[in-house]
Amino acid sequence: xxxxxxxxxxxxxxxxxxxxxxxxxxxxxxxxxxxxxxxxxxxxxxxxxxxxxxxxxxxxxxxxxxxxxxxxxxxxxxxxxxxxxxxxxxxxxxxxxxxxxxxxxxxxxxxxxxxxxxxxxxxxxxxxxxxxxxxxxxxxxxxxxxxxxxxxxxxxxxxxxxxxxxxxxxxxxxxxxxxxxxx
Amino acid sequence: xxxxxxxxxxxxxxxxxxxxxxxxxxxxxxxxxxxxxxxxxxxxxxxxxxxxxxxxxxxxxxxxxxxxxxxxxxxxxxxxxxxxxxxxxxxxxxxxxxxxxxxxxxxxxxxxxxxxxxxxxxxxxxxxxxxxxxxxxxxxxxxxxxxxxxxxxxxxxxxxxxxxxxxxxxxxxxxxxxxxxxxxxxxxxxxxxxxxxxxxxxxxxxxxxxxxxxxxxxxxxxxxxxxxxxxxxxxxxxxxxxxxxxxxxxxxxxxxxxxxxxxxxxxxxxxxxxxxxxxxxxxxxxxxxxxxxxxxxxxxxxxxxxxxxxxxxxxxxxxxxxxxxxxxxxxxxxxxxxxxxxxxxxxxxxxxxxxxxxxxxxxxxxxxxxxxxxxxxxxxxxxxxxxxxxxxxxxxxxxxxxxxxxxxxxxxxxxxxxxxxxxxxxxxxxxxxxxxxxxxxxxxxxxxxxxxxxxxxxxxxxxxxxxxxxxxxxxxxxxxxxxxxxxxxxxxxxxxxxxxxxxxxxxxxxxxxxxxxxxxxxxxxxxxxxxxxx
Numbered sequence: 215x216x217x218x219x220x221x222x223x224x225x226x227x228x229x230x231x232x233x234x235x236x237x238x239x240x241x242x243x244x245x246x247x248x249x250x251x252x253x254x255x256x257x258x259x260x261x262x263x264x265x266x267x268x269x270x271x272x273x274x275x276x277x278x279x280x281x282x283x284x285x286x287x288x289x290x291x292x293x294x295x296x297x298x299x300x301x302x303x304x305x306x307x308x309x310x311x312x313x314x315x316x317x318x319x320x321x322x323x324x325x326x327x328x329x330x331x332x333x334x335x336x337x338x339x340x341x342x343x344x345x346x347x348x349x350x351x352x353x354x355x356x357x358x359x360x361x362x363x364x365x366x367x368x369x370x371x372x373x374x375x376x377x378x379x380x381x382x383x384x385x386x387x388x389x390x391x392x393x394x395x396x397x
Numbered sequence: 398x399x400x401x402x403x404x405x406x407x408x409x410x411x412x413x414x415x416x417x418x419x420x421x422x423x424x425x426x427x428x429x430x431x432x433x434x435x436x437x438x439x440x441x442x443x444x445x446x447x448x449x450x451x452x453x454x455x456x457x458x459x460x461x462x463x464x465x466x467x468x469x470x471x472x473x474x475x476x477x478x479x480x481x482x483x484x485x486x487x488x489x490x491x492x493x494x495x496x497x498x499x500x501x502x503x504x505x506x507x508x509x510x511x512x513x514x515x516x517x518x519x520x521x522x523x524x525x526x527x528x529x530x531x532x533x534x535x536x537x538x539x540x541x542x543x544x545x546x547x548x549x550x551x552x553x554x555x556x557x558x559x560x561x562x563x564x565x566x567x568x569x570x571x572x573x574x575x576x577x578x579x580x581x582x583x584x585x586x587x588x589x590x591x592x593x594x595x596x597x598x599x600x601x602x603x604x605x606x607x608x609x610x611x612x613x614x615x616x617x618x619x620x621x622x623x624x625x626x627x628x629x630x631x632x633x634x635x636x637x638x639x640x641x642x643x644x645x646x647x648x649x650x651x652x653x654x655x656x657x658x659x660x661x662x663x664x665x666x667x668x669x670x671x672x673x674x675x676x677x678x679x680x681x682x683x684x685x686x687x688x689x690x691x692x693x694x695x696x697x698x699x700x701x702x703x704x705x706x707x708x709x710x711x712x713x714x715x716x717x718x719x720x721x722x723x724x725x726x727x728x729x730x731x732x733x734x735x736x737x738x739x740x741x742x743x744x745x746x747x748x749x750x751x752x753x754x755x756x757x758x759x760x761x762x763x764x765x766x767x768x769x770x771x772x773x774x775x776x777x778x779x780x781x782x783x784x785x786x787x788x789x790x791x792x793x794x795x796x797x798x799x800x801x802x803x804x805x806x807x808x809x810x811x812x813x814x815x816x817x818x819x820x821x822x823x824x825x826x827x828x829x830x831x832x833x834x835x836x837x838x839x840x841x842x843x844x845x846x847x848x849x850x851x852x853x854x855x856x857x858x859x860x861x862x863x864x865x866x867x868x869x870x871x872x873x874x875x876x877x878x879x880x881x882x883x884x885x886x887x888x889x890x891x892x893x894x895x896x897x898x899x900x901x902x903x904x905x906x907x908x909x910x911x912x913x914x915x916x917x918x919x920x921x922x923x924x925x926x927x928x929x930x931x
Contacts, residue, residue, distance in 0.1 A: 239623025383642030
């Protein structure tokens with residue numbers, strides 16, 4: 215094998231590595247998603263509505279607190295109707311979040327939920343959530359948005375206290391429904 | 398060995414009379430050259446220019462931090478200075494310097510006539526001035542240059558970035574392409590162009606460490622390219638890789654970045670390990686202790702560098718098992734690194750030591766790099782990291798591994814091989830003076846940072862609490878001293894190029910390797926006929 219051929223073969227193989235690693239950078243995106251879902255990292259909750267039914271455990275009470283936060287440039291008024299609920303694992307609970315659009319234009323918002331502590335994220339099931347869809351509000355419009363949830367009976371014993379935090383993002387400008395589907 | 402010299406001389410003389418020629422004349426020699434020595438020289442000069450530029454940015458930082466309060470620059474500009482200092486030193490000074498050393502020395506060390514892909518070599522060099530011209534030009538733009546730190550975390554570098562971030566992304570792409578081509582070139586040279594008899598396990602360690610570094614380069618530079626491409630798409634094409642509003646996650650950015658970033662720190666230090674492994678035996682007049690273990694230790698470090706990235710992210714909210722895994726994996730790196738430090742010490746043990754300038758830099762490298770390694774171990778402990786992270790302790794740590802690590806490694810290499818490159822000895826007295834001024838200046842600058850860091854002074858902030866004032870003044874004085882000393886280094890190198898005591902083929906009596914079988918200065922074409930390696 216001549217030197218030129220040897221070089222060409224080697225370069226081809228090395229270029230495959232380069233292209234594969236470029237792809238790997240992008241593959242980290244779904245890998246990260248899967249890892250977050252599997253391990254409950256980052257307090258990410260499942261993007262789909264929970265279909266299961268559980269038996270209420272009245273012997274145990276968990277305090278669930280609600281946080282509503284606007285992202286940096288968001289002008290909506292956004293809050294939870296109550297600061298907290300005392301719930302029994304297994305029971306279906308409901309909390310209302312209130313949003314209003316004080317601006318003079320039609321705006322679209324997306325709420326992104328997060329659970330703290332993050333180990334509890336996979337034990338927090340939403341049967342219905344306004345974060346599954348986007349909200350479009352006319353100027354001055356106000357809505358009450360429900361979230362229904364079940365705290366799993368298998369929630370680790372040392373967790374007595376959960377925080378469900380929503381951050382509301384203005385996505386009027388960059389609205390791309392496909393990118394946020396499944397929330 | 399005399400047979401080697403004869404065959405080399407014959408090969409070169411024969412080529413000289415036949416169809417080969419010396420360097421072309423004029424400027425176009427440098428633009429069009431495919432000669433590994435020319436390209437190596439250009440890399441080294443480019444890297445030195447970037448070293449002075451990045452250093453002058455550091456001087457701005459230290460001048461502002463000389464006293465508490467804001468005196469010289471505004472916070473916006475201070476942020477641009479910290480960012481550009483980091484970017485230029487990492488991508489413009491340290492990496493090109495090692496590529497330049499590889500270009501010069503790898504073919505000479507393995508008995509190859511040139512790099513395997515000489516035209517690509519030319520291209521990968523000339524991409525760099527273009528990339529840095531673009532990046533530095535952003536400092537003059539209306540919104541200012543990159544101000545988000547050299548780690549350019551999203552959303553600082555996406556949602557909140559200045560307009561010039563697009564230029565920054567393009568510049569990083571160009572540097573990445575340059576580094577990948579450089580890496581491919583070195584792998585092809587080492588694997589395909591070794592002289593007959595030069596088996597892998599006979600290669601000098603500098604070649605070994607560069608071979609491993611080149612594999613790291615082609616493995617992680619594409620990930621960096623992917624990372625900045627995702628930023629570009631988030632900024633301009635409406636995707637949401639790093640934006641929570643669209644279903645992305647800013648923490649993902651840190652995972653992608655540090656998957657590149659941690660191997661990157663070994664890209665910046667492994668070639669220095671190789672150079673020091675050539676220099677310490679030469680001035681100890683003993684063969685390197687534990688050559689084989691050095692090769693395996695370097696490979697282990699390279700492998701481990703891929704599975705420790707999240708130790709940069711202990712406080713972003715990763716699960717406990719993750720913190721434990723990354724903590725122990727990180728501490729494991731101390732084992733192969735310890736093997737290397739042990740081998741260098743054992744090489745010096747009972748050697749006939751002399752302390753010429755390259756050896757001074759190499760010994761300082763071993764001692765001070767070890768200090769940087771120890772502070773790295775402290776940072777590796779996840780629970781303790783909650784206290785240290787984002788303070789000057791981190792700044793002290795990585796400056797101890799990069800300044801007396803990477804940069805002293807480069808200085809040692811330059812002094813060691815300068816006689817081979819120029820044919821003249823540098824001025825030993827001035828060289829030693831350069832070493833001692835650098836050594837004192839560098840320690841004055843960075844050692845107090847440990848203390849202010851442990852006391853809680855945050856990094857990347859232009860102002861600080863009064864309690865940190867004295868140590869910061871000491872740091873600044875040391876930094877000015879270190880910075881000014883490097884102009885002196887420029888003088889020493891120019892003086893050596895212009896003249897000096899003739900070096901002879903092998904100016905260091907303990908030196909080993911094919912490069913010392915060649916005349917000094919090394920002829921334009923070398924090893925046209927491969928040497929015979931016993």
